[in-house]
Amino acid sequence: MTVQRATTTLWRPTGPAELELVRELDWRAWPPRLPEQPIFYPVLNEEYAVRIARDWNVRHDGAGFVTRFEVDTEFLRRYPVRQAGGRTILELWVPADELDTFNAHIVGTIQVVREFH
Template sequence: MPGTTTLWRPTGPAELDLVAASGWREWPPRLPEQPIFYPVLNVDYAIKIARDWNVPHSGAGFVTEFDVDTDFVSRYPVQQAGGRDILELWVPAEELPEFNRHIVGTIRVTHTFPETA
């Protein structure tokens, strides 16, 4: 069995609905204004985005966790998007179908942040 790398993805309800419709097996195609798919390398960064960005913009935020074949995912260099722990992979939108084929198992929701009153 190949080795896997765990990644996280903060997301809003619309994208999460599309993931659920796929049987929790793949990420939906990017929209025209989204040329890159950004999974992140640590859960704390994913939580911050889901809570501080997704909730105000879409009413809820979710953190998902998923595993990808390590040999495949190593083609994407780690990008430091800010501080030392703000690490992402930048997957071009046109490569997302192939990326999805290398997900091992299912995409799992690990944290949910509803809008607060």
């Protein structure tokens, strides 16, 4: 009998360069943060991810992508939900040095669900 663990859906807005690195990791992990990026920010709702991908990534990178992925719910309890603005602007703050552990708790693959140019 297989026990299926509970998962939480997260989204991440991303530009083309980061998306290519995710592709190189077989859609199963997020790449290490750059030195000037001490935090990895997945977001808790698609609407917020769309706004960032469409309004910020397109302007700065020429394209923006919204990704969706599942993470073990029990593991995520270590990261408090942060409200970064309005009521629906919710994100998790994962320290860069914990990203390998975070990636190990991704269930399934990272999927592109929206694309903006």
